[in-house]
Amino acid sequence: MKRLIDKKYLVLIIVFIVLPFLVPSSYVRNLLVLAGIFALLALSTDLVLGYIGQLTLGQSAFFGVGAYASAIIAKELGIPFWISIIGAIVIAGVLGYFIGFISLRLRGGYFAITTLAFAQIMKLIANNWIELTRGPMGYTKIPSPSIFGLEIKSEIPYYFLTFIFVVLIIIIIKRLIDSPTGRAYLAIREQEDLARAVGIDVFRHKVQAFVISAMIAGLAGGLYAHYFRFISPDLLGIQYTSMALMMVFVGGRGSIPGVLIGAGIYTVLPETLRMAGTLRMSIFGVILLLCIMFMPGGIYRSIAGWIKRKSKKNGNIVQQTTVS
Amino acid sequence: MMDYGAAIGQQLINGVVLGLCYALLAFGLNLIVGILGIMSFAQGEFYMLGGVFTFAFMQYLGLGYVTSILASILIVAFIGALAERFLIKPLAEKDMEITLLGTFAISIILMNLLEYIFGNTPQKIFTPFKTLYNIGPLVINQQRLVIIIAGILLVLLFNFMLKNTKFGISVRATSQNKVAANLVGINVAKTYTLTFGMGCFLAAIAGALMGPLSAVYPSMGQNIGLKGFVVIVLGGMGSLPGAVYGGIILGVIESLGAAFISSEWKDLIGYGAMILILLFKPQGLFGRKGAGV
Known part of the structure; x- marks a missing residue:
């Protein structure tokens, strides 16, 4: 059984290694890099949304702060990407601790509007602290990462850089969720008062998940900054938060494959919806609305459930990894 | 010294005008929060629809300002x-x-659909209320006067309606106890629908009235939707008079802050105040203890 699962992952990893060489244009390869970065953002959002069950509307703050932090450290201090990205993760984590410590005292809708207010405040700072961020015109000429003197600049090398981080983060999240801490998260999501009654320190666990989530979002922001080499305060805008929410809810909250599928769909759909122009975001909104109305578990669970029912009907016994 | 006083007076007038628009939007939001128990993040977009539709009716159908509103x-x-x-x-x-x-x-x-239809260029609504009045050293234009009068009248009207009409009584009954309201024959589902429509109606009036003073464009509702929450947190969730006081307070603080501190950072005051109040006085500045949603 264990070997079977390993084989499945191996196949997936090989598919993703070969993928960028199979796609026809640099535009699509570009989309693949983007999908990886957004997958990180979606995974970070899901940690708060899917595992401790809090509706956060402030994820763009950590994404944007991570982007600015890594860009500014790398450019102004001339420090290589590998250290500046750690700086971004740490700074996003500290900010996450601060915001989480305040907003996680509030529940439900109050938590949501507080995180949104914090994101707006961060955007305000990015727009107006001109000496540091260069304001609304954006921050340009961010250095590319390099390894052994080779610049990681074009799509394929950057794809692999992102891919490594995505795999790393998936492993970290998976281990976290399977650990006693992860089970405490789920207990908090399902029954907060009951979790408290059995001795789980609810607030501490919530803050912890929030900080880890902020750090992953900061990493995603840093990767974004060094890939596009241009960032603007728009990165802290609500559209990135809504994008992450769509990926999580459409794919399936509280499930890693679900969120990854959500990120994939979100990044591939623009290509098919290209003629629609600005109508695209409206279509995404409709998809989000339909998903929460008719598929509250997300696409992944619906498909997995459908396959399961189908195989049962045929009388086959198919190994199925459990979906929590 | 006189100049300074006049400048403050001028900003107070502007602040009250802005505040009344916030109050209308927040009054509607508070109806929705208090009666349906739903925090609506779409309130800013209904504000935007009010402004953009008014512009569109004037521009493309040639209707007058009041008819368009x-x-x-x-x-x-x-x-x-x-x-x-x-x-x-x-x-x-x-x-x-x-x-x-x-x-x-x-x-x-809504926001992206409107952007698809109208583009995101800020447009100006041309109001027929253009006369300037001088009150001592202060100047107030007719549009601002219209907002003040309309704002006060609407708040009084809605207050009267909620207190004295059959519909208003059924709204309040539903907000107090849904099951009991249902038992005495109130159509709860219909009350919810009408209340939500009424909340959007108030937001749209605010958007249409503010249009001539600032520009209208599809993403104009983004910040104001959150401002609506700032106002009802200031005034107390579910408290209708609180929404009016909270709106005027926020409007005045923002106008004074923009004029005398910095126009870029003025939004910080409102958001910061909201977070602090949620933490330390969650019933709001005017709310009773234990009230709320």
Whole structure:
């Protein structure tokens, strides 16, 4: 059984290694890099949304702060990407601790509007602290990462850089969720008062998940900054938060494959919806609305459930990894 | 010294005008929060629809300002009622956070749909109320005067309606006890739909009235939707007079802050105040203890 699962992952990893060489244009390869970065953002959002069950509307703050932090450290201090990205993760984590410590005292809708207010405040700072961020015109000429003197600049090398981080983060999240801490998260999501009654320190666990989530979002922001080499305060805008929410809810909250599928769909759909122009975001909104109305578990669970029912009907016994 | 006083007076007038618009929007939001128990993230978009529709009716149909306002607010109220009936109601039967996310999705859809139709260039609404009045050293234009009068009248009207009409009584009964209201023969579902439509109606009036003073464009509702929450947190969730006081306080603080501290950082005051109040005085500045949603 264990070997079977390993084989499945191996196949997936090989598919993703070969993928960028199979796609026809640099535009699509570009989309693949983007999908990886957004997958990180979606995974970070899901940690708060899917595992401790809090509706956060402030994820763009950590994404944007991570982007600015890594860009500014790398450019102004001339420090290589590998250290500046750690700086971004740490700074996003500290900010996450601060915001989480305040907003996680509030529940439900109050938590949501507080995180949104914090994101707006961060955007305000990015727009107006001109000496540091260069304001609304954006921050340009961010250095590319390099390894052994080779610049990681074009799509394929950057794809692999992102891919490594995505795999790393998936492993970290998976281990976290399977650990006693992860089970405490789920207990908090399902029954907060009951979790408290059995001795789980609810607030501490919530803050912890929030900080880890902020750090992953900061990493995603840093990767974004060094890939596009241009960032603007728009990165802290609500559209990135809504994008992450769509990926999580459409794919399936509280499930890693679900969120990854959500990120994939979100990044591939623009290509098919290209003629629609600005109508695209409206279509995404409709998809989000339909998903929460008719598929509250997300696409992944619906498909997995459908396959399961189908195989049962045929009388086959198919190994199925459990979906929590 | 006189100049300084006049400048403060001028900003106070502007602040009250802005504040009354916040108050109308927040009054509507508070109806929705208090009666349906839903935090609507789409309120800013209904404000935007009021402004953009008014502009569109004037620009493309050649209607007058007042006629355009009346037409657009009725349409917005209708859209709001439809949204409640067909989108929010089925979600509200599931759970609160899903509903919240649903209103968020509605706001994304409306904003981007309008941007697709009208583009995102800020447009100016030309108001016929252009006369300037001098009160001592202060100047007030007719549009601001119209906002002050309309704002006060609307608040009084809605207050009267909620207190004295049959519909108002059924709204208040539903907010106090849904099951009991249902038992005494009040159509709860209909009350919800009408209340949501009314909330959107108030937001749309605010958007249409503010249009000539600032520009109208599809993403104008983004910040104001959150401001609505700032106002009702200041005034107390579910407290209708609180929404009016909170709106005027926020408007005045922002105007004074923009004039004397910095116009770039003025939004910080409102958001910061909201977070602090939520933490330390969650019933709001005017709310009773234990009140709220």
